[in-house]
Amino acid sequence: MTRYVLIICGSLLLHAAAFVLPVEAQGAWRIVKLYLKSDVTVVRETKDTLVLFHPGLQDTLVLAIGRRPDADIYGLTERRRGSNPHRIWVAAGRFWNNPGRPRKSWGRFFHAAFLRLIRPPLVSDDPRSGSP
Amino acid sequence: MIFFARRVRLRRVLLPVLFLSAFSAGKPVKAQLLDDLTIRYSFMAITGSTLKVETFEPSLYRHNVALTLGRGPATLGLLFQVTERGHVDDGVDFFYSKPEQGLMLTGGYDFLLSDRMRLEGYGRLGLTRGHDFGQPLYATDTDLRVNLVVFDLDGAGLLRGMPYFRSGYAGVIVNRFGRVQGIAGAGVWWNGIGTYLTGFYAFNGVRDPLHPGDQADRAYARLQNAGVSLSLSYDLGPVMAGLKRNVPLLNGSNDLSVTLQIRHFFESSR
Numbered sequence: 001m002t003r004y005v006l007i008i009c010g011s012l013l014l015h016a017a018a019f020v021l022p023v024e025a026q027g028a029w030r031i032v033k034l035y036l037k038s039d040v041t042v043v044r045e046t047k048d049t050l051v052l053f054h055p056g057l058q059d060t061l062v063l064a065i066g067r068r069p070d071a072d073i074y075g076l077t078e079r080r081r082g083s084n085p086h087r088i089w090v091a092a093g094r095f096w097n098n099p100g101r102p103r104k105s106w107g108r109f110f111h112a113a114f115l116r117l118i119r120p121p122l123v124s125d126d127p128r129s130g131s132p
Numbered sequence: 133m134i135f136f137a138r139r140v141r142l143r144r145v146l147l148p149v150l151f152l153s154a155f156s157a158g159k160p161v162k163a164q165l166l167d168d169l170t171i172r173y174s175f176m177a178i179t180g181s182t183l184k185v186e187t188f189e190p191s192l193y194r195h196n197v198a199l200t201l202g203r204g205p206a207t208l209g210l211l212f213q214v215t216e217r218g219h220v221d222d223g224v225d226f227f228y229s230k231p232e233q234g235l236m237l238t239g240g241y242d243f244l245l246s247d248r249m250r251l252e253g254y255g256r257l258g259l260t261r262g263h264d265f266g267q268p269l270y271a272t273d274t275d276l277r278v279n280l281v282v283f284d285l286d287g288a289g290l291l292r293g294m295p296y297f298r299s300g301y302a303g304v305i306v307n308r309f310g311r312v313q314g315i316a317g318a319g320v321w322w323n324g325i326g327t328y329l330t331g332f333y334a335f336n337g338v339r340d341p342l343h344p345g346d347q348a349d350r351a352y353a354r355l356q357n358a359g360v361s362l363s364l365s366y367d368l369g370p371v372m373a374g375l376k377r378n379v380p381l382l383n384g385s386n387d388l389s390v391t392l393q394i395r396h397f398f399e400s401s402r
Binding site (some may be wrong): 003034037078079082083084085086087111112113 | 167168170207211242244247250281283284285286287290291293294295296299307321365393395397
């Protein structure tokens with residue numbers, strides 16, 4: 001019985017810790033900003049837009065919540081049965097396939113872990129698919 | 133084993149459903165009737181039964197096979213349950229190790245309320261008859277549960293470069309005999325690994341099943357129970373493996389479950 005009490009108490013502490021941990025910023029951008037490299041500047045931040053600037057590249061990157069024509073990378077809510085809804089990040093077709101902006105360059109905005117989370121353009125967003 | 137001896141009956145029920153699923157999956161994407169198909173098997177070893185102040189040591193193995201079809205926010209499925217006796221020969225532990233089997237129709241619906249909350253409903257309808265609800269661990273049930281779930285859409289923070297997600301829920305389960313259970317849990321998910329701590333408590337029912345009075349025929353169906361369970365899971369693509377330990381605090385069983393689940397998403401749901 002002592003063993004079960006210890007397991008339950010340990011689990012309670014673990015779960016309580018996860019809920020008590022401080023969340024520094026609110027809104028959709030709090031996790032994305034944790035992935036930014038130190039030399040990247042946030043130029044503009046609203047509830048649904050984040051504009052980033054890299055001084056070395058002299059380049060800007062636009063992230064948005066929801067699919068928008070001006071966004072380079074946008075966030076969508078994915079609902080899959082058996083798990084809670086969660087945000088996914090998708091590259092815009094014109095951005096992903098732009099030879100003038102190779103992945104190596106915009107990869108300098110984020111740490112590698114976030115680059116692995118970015119998904120390729122949706123089929124309907126890829127100019128090679130023939131869809132409008 | 134009883135489970136394998138009865139698999140013919142299971143096959144009669146599940147094969148037509150599997151056939152329909154495969155037929156649906158083979159259609160062109162736009163003509164698909166289904167978004168996903170889930171097959172889940174769980175094995176539970178029940179090694180202790182706490183009834184008021186007495187603890188018995190039955191030896192029971194429970195097998196659950198569930199097939200669930202999903203479309204949009206709704207699911208429909210079948211759940212087949214077999215409980216077989218383990219290594220007990222006689223005595224009171226033998227009485228508490230009664231083998232049974234049952235088949236249930238299941239259904240669920242998921243309402244997304246906001247970016248942080250959803251409401252899920254899930255019900256089971258017992259299809260087979262002849263169950264002894266006065267026996268512990270009868271193999272079928274008819275109940276309805278509703279949970280309010282709060283979750284992180286973006287994650288709460290990073291752990292080794294990957295976001296971790298917190299979630300919690302609270303809900304009620306009402307069964308056909310009028311027993312109302314409250315249930316609450318909290319969990320953390322990170323990089324495929326999930327852990328959940330859940331507590332439940334029945335607000336009414338038979339508190340002393342060894343002396344049920346006029347409710348002897350349904351003592352265990354209305355058992356006023358309470359307990360805590362800790363579960364661990366690991367997701368690897370369409371496959372999920374889980375481990376769950378249940379510890380009774382009031383009445384109920386001390387058990388360990390192992391679950392294996394395979395979920396297939398058809399193209400149209402991506």
